[in-house]
Amino acid sequence: MARATRTVNPLHFEDLEPHRFEDLVRQLAHGFRPWLRLEATGRLGQDQGVDIAAEELVTGEPQPPEDEADEDFTPVPQTRAWRFQCKRYKRLGAKDVRLYADEAVKDLQEPPYGLVLAAACDVTGATLEAFHSEVRQLGVVEGHLWTKAHLEDLLFRPDNDHLLFAYFGISLTAKRRSRLQTVRSALTIKRKLMRTLQISDVTSMTWVSVLVRDLADESYPGGGLARRAAGLVVQPWEEVKAVTLESEGLIVSRNSVECWVEPDGSWDMIDGSETPWRDLPRADRDWRCSRLSFSQTPASGDLWLIPWENILEVDALGDRYFEMPHIYCLYGANRGPYLGRSVIPVSLSWDLQGPVLLSPDDRKPLFDSLTEDSPIHPEKDRATMVEDSPELA
Numbered sequence: 588m589a590r591a592t593r594t595v596n597p598l599h600f601e602d603l604e605p606h607r608f609e610d611l612v613r614q615l616a617h618g619f620r621p622w623l624r625l626e627a628t629g630r631l632g633q634d635q636g637v638d639i640a641a642e643e644l645v646t647g648e649p650q651p652p653e654d655e656a657d658e659d660f661t662p663v664p665q666t667r668a669w670r671f672q673c674k675r676y677k678r679l680g681a682k683d684v685r686l687y688a689d690e691a692v693k694d695l696q697e698p699p700y701g702l703v704l705a706a707a708c709d710v711t712g713a714t715l716e717a718f719h720s721e722v723r724q725l726g727v728v729e730g731h732l733w734t735k736a737h738l739e740d741l742l743f744r745p746d747n748d749h750l751l752f753a754y755f756g757i758s759l760t761a762k763r764r765s766r767l768q769t770v771r772s773a774l775t776i777k778r779k780l781m782r783t784l785q786i787s788d789v790t791s792m793t794w795v796s797v798l799v800r801d802l803a804d805e806s807y808p809g810g811g812l813a814r815r816a817a818g819l820v821v822q823p824w825e826e827v828k829a830v831t832l833e834s835e836g837l838i839v840s841r842n843s844v845e846c847w848v849e850p851d852g853s854w855d856m857i858d859g860s861e862t863p864w865r866d867l868p869r870a871d872r873d874w875r876c877s878r879l880s881f882s883q884t885p886a887s888g889d890l891w892l893i894p895w896e897n898i899l900e901v902d903a904l905g906d907r908y909f910e911m912p913h914i915y916c917l918y919g920a921n922r923g924p925y926l927g928r929s930v931i932p933v934s935l936s937w938d939l940q941g942p943v944l945l946s947p948d949d950r951k952p953l954f955d956s957l958t959e960d961s962p963i964h965p966e967k968d969r970a971t972m973v974e975d976s977p978e979l980a
Contacts, residue, residue: 835926
């Protein structure tokens with residue numbers, strides 16, 4: 588599936604005042620050729636078909652005539668004449684471009700070297716061909732038709748970013764700087780989390796309790812009942828298990844699920860046993876974070892992603908209410924700091940070496956073979972399970 592990205596909308600050159608459109612074309616032309624002069628001749632009218640008159644400075648050292656001595660030679664800059672026509676129209680056809688080219692070249696005996704027709708619209712291939720055919724008949728060596736697409740190309744160049752901002756209020760340089768600052772902030776948060784969670788490398792997995800908090804919330808540590816009564820999907824603070832770091836952000840487990848894992852990797856879960864980590868008694872949290880034998884039920888959780896841009900600060904110390912790291916996040920309206928839905932539902936089990944990913948393809952109906960006398964039957968309460976299984980005590 589294609590990932591949505593932010594783009595810049597088409598630029599509306601036709602919304603510019605005609606003289607401002609001429610100014611924009613003239614300022615874009617500064618980088619087109621090395622000019623000896625570039626003059627706005629159409630600002631006060633009576634331009635005789637030429638909005639901008641220019642003289643291109645031809646590169647290379649002027650050579651003296653053969654019949655003159657070198658010491659008497661005074662170098663004169665060699666130039667080429669250019670004419671610019673600026674048309675802020677919504678539509679141009681083949682007949683139009685021929686007419687405007689004829690207006691710019693009055694003297695067929697001494698035509699300008701180059702002609703640029705700048706238009707605020709796009710044109711068809713037939714119109715382009717008509718323009719180039721006409722300028723060749725007029726004796727113009729170089730003819731350029733700057734359409735809307737070409738003007739946008741010029742404005743999106745880094746050296747013209749100041750013009751893009753001045754005329755349309757858009758700065759791609761500022762966007763790039765903003766993106767760079769976002770990346771730097773994400774890397775800083777990433778390093779803080781690695782130190783706080785004692786993760787040695789980006790491939791490591793952990794199972795550390797952390798408190799995810801809404802930076803904008805001012806009711807902590809009170810007001811929880813009122814928040815829950817309001818029916819919020821994600822509370823302003825909740826205890827989760829930090830699992831691992833990904834390129835997109837921090838992966839956490841928000842809930843615990845009763846799960847049975849076999850040595851061969853097959854597993855099953857008790858549907859409806861999902862419980863938020865914050866709602867578990869302390870002893871039960873410890874039980875769910877212990878590795879049990881294959882005949883008993885270790886903890887499993889669903890994984891959620893907190894994007895780097897939503898993590899604003901990390902408090903490694905916590906406080907007396909929650910003695911664990913606090914992660915301050917930017918919350919959305921309904922999903923809190925998380926990206927959409929669970930990344931990998933019911934996918935994690937705890938092993939002696941740490942969390943183990945469970946493949947959805949390996950789920951088997953293990954609980955279907957149990958009876959009411961089994962110590963891990965879903966209907967048996969926790970106290971009975973602890974009494975029957977010393978490892979759970």
